[in-house]
Amino acid sequence: MASFGLRRITLMTLILLVAVPCVFGTTLYVGTCRTPSYTTISAAVAAAAPLSTISVCPGTYPEQVVVTKVLTLQGIANGNNDRAKIVVPPNVTGGATPWTFIPDPDGSVVPVAAQLLIQLSGAGGTGTVKISNITIDGTGDVGPSACSASSGWQTVAVFLVNTPGSLNNVSTTGQGHATGCGAGVRDFSAVSPPVSFSMTNTSVQNASSWGVLLEGTLTATLNKNWITVPGSGIASYGGSGTISSNFVQSGSSAIQAIDLSNGDSWTISTNTIVAAGNSPDGISLNAYLGQGSAVVTGNTIVAFAWGISVNLNDSGAYSFQKNTLVNNQTGMDLGCDASVTLSGNNIKNAGYGFDNIPAPLSLTGNTFANTDQEKRFVCP
Numbered sequence: 001m002a003s004f005g006l007r008r009i010t011l012m013t014l015i016l017l018v019a020v021p022c023v024f025g026t027t028l029y030v031g032t033c034r035t036p037s038y039t040t041i042s043a044a045v046a047a048a049a050p051l052s053t054i055s056v057c058p059g060t061y062p063e064q065v066v067v068t069k070v071l072t073l074q075g076i077a078n079g080n081n082d083r084a085k086i087v088v089p090p091n092v093t094g095g096a097t098p099w100t101f102i103p104d105p106d107g108s109v110v111p112v113a114a115q116l117l118i119q120l121s122g123a124g125g126t127g128t129v130k131i132s133n134i135t136i137d138g139t140g141d142v143g144p145s146a147c148s149a150s151s152g153w154q155t156v157a158v159f160l161v162n163t164p165g166s167l168n169n170v171s172t173t174g175q176g177h178a179t180g181c182g183a184g185v186r187d188f189s190a191v192s193p194p195v196s197f198s199m200t201n202t203s204v205q206n207a208s209s210w211g212v213l214l215e216g217t218l219t220a221t222l223n224k225n226w227i228t229v230p231g232s233g234i235a236s237y238g239g240s241g242t243i244s245s246n247f248v249q250s251g252s253s254a255i256q257a258i259d260l261s262n263g264d265s266w267t268i269s270t271n272t273i274v275a276a277g278n279s280p281d282g283i284s285l286n287a288y289l290g291q292g293s294a295v296v297t298g299n300t301i302v303a304f305a306w307g308i309s310v311n312l313n314d315s316g317a318y319s320f321q322k323n324t325l326v327n328n329q330t331g332m333d334l335g336c337d338a339s340v341t342l343s344g345n346n347i348k349n350a351g352y353g354f355d356n357i358p359a360p361l362s363l364t365g366n367t368f369a370n371t372d373q374e375k376r377f378v379c380p
Contacts, residue, residue: 031057033078041065041073041086050125056084056134063089064100066117069124075133085135086115088142096143097178101153105161105188106215109149110181113141114159128164128196138182139174139206147181147209155182157207162191166198176208183210184229189217194239200224210235211250222246230276232256240265249274253281254304260285260292260316268296275303282328287312297321305329306355307347312337320345330355331371336379342366352376 028044029037034057038044041061044054053072058081065086067073075084091098101111115136118129136157146152157172167185176182184204189195194217204211204227211227212234214220220241227233233250234243237259243266248254254273257266264287273282282301285294293316300323301307307325312318312335322344325331331347331354334340338358347353348369355376357363368374 025051025053027053027055029055029057030061031059031084033057033076045069045071045073050123051127058083060085060087062087064113064115064117066114066119067129068119068121070120070127070129072130072132073134074131075135082133083135084133085137087137088115088140091142097141099153099155104154105190108154110147111149111153112159113153113155115156115175116158117161118159118163118165119161120163128166129160130166130168131158131170132168133170135171135173137173139177141174141176141178143178145178145180147176147179152179152181154209155179156186157183157204158185159183160187160189160197162189162195164195164197167200167202168198169201170199171203171205172207173203173205174207177206180208182208183213184227186210186213186215187218187220188215189239192217194219197221197241198223202226204229207231211248214239228276233273236266238264242267242269243271244269246271247274248272249276251276251279253284254279254301255282256284256286257292257294258284258286260287260294260312262291264292266294268294268299270298271300273299273301273304278305279303280305281309282307282325284308285310285312285318287316291316293317295319295321296323298323300324300326301328303327306333307331307350309333310335310337310340312339315339317341319343322346324348325350330376334358334361347371 030044050069055076099113144151155175157175172184184207187197196219198221200223202225207229209231211229214236218239222243225246228249230251232252233248233254235256282304307328319341325347327349330352331350333355336356343365345366350371353371353374357378
């Protein structure tokens with residue numbers, strides 16, 4: 001009897017497993033390489049339960065995609081084709097691109113056109129939204145050549161709002177070319193505790209204003225990315241994290257950590273940073289209140305007005321170690337900030353090695369080659 005009862009329970013369990021479909025963790029397909037599938041990414045996202053995977057076949061998808069639940073969104077290969085591409089929504093009658101705009105959460109009056117918006121809703125589950133192996137192309141954007149509340153907009157390839165996210169092997173290109181106001185990747189958070197964001201092996205090209213823009217309560221990791229933009233390469237307003245082993249070529253400041261305050265801490269290491277035109281700063285740190293910190297080490301910085309510049313005015317800790325600065329007009333402008341420490345930096349082909357040097361600071365251990373003056377101004 002005991003054996004029969006066990007078999008009966010096992011059989012009933014199997015029947016229940018077959019009868020009840022799996023709600024979480026399913027895979028949905030988009031495009032023509034799998035059957036059944038959805039014709040648009042947006043339709044698959046709307047149909048998916050939290051924790052599902054959306055696998056997108058190679059092809060071009062003219063749409064805006066809004067993700068409000070924890071998902072994995074990934075491009076998949078098919079034969080010799082291996083890239084899914086999201087492009088701007090079409091306007092069959094001509095004229096401006098028919099975007100659906102959202103208000104900018106940082107309070108700017110300029111609306112945002114997000115090609116991929118990631119913003120968890122209350123029923124969206126908890127976890128990290130993962131995006132991989134997808135290209136997001138903004139070059140088809142049509143609009144006025146202005147960035148204003150009345151007629152323009154900010155185009156963003158990937159926009160995360162208050163949501164943990166990760167990007168791997170994503171490509172963005174051309175955002176903001178129509179209005180002069182665009183970002184490849186933007187992450188905004190105003191929640192506590194800080195949300196996490198990671199970005200690896202990702203290419204950001206030709207975004208007009210920012211390659212990567214990080215704002216607020218974030219813990220970010222940017223590693224092994226390729227960023228080539230006419231504006232700012234990577235800009236963070238607050239937050240903490242690691243920016244390492246990236247290639248950044250920018251027409252404005254390449255890597256900026258702005259509004260550093262209590263608890264904000266960045267490690268900026270082993271990046272290759274190259275100016276494109278009359279670029280001001282390779283690495284720029286700015287802090288006005290509180291006690292932030294940063295370690296800047298092992299970077300190669302080429303052809304900026306200032307290789308590294310700081311404007312700290314706080315009592316935090318800022319260390320610059322083993323950086324190589326080549327063909328910059330000034331190697332480092334230290335902003336008369338006594339919270340700076342230096343060791344093992346190598347400055348080559350500069351008009352000035354160091355400028356605005358705090359009086360107690362020693363330059364011993366730093367090396368110079370073909371530099372007109374090792375110091376320009378020592379602060380009183």
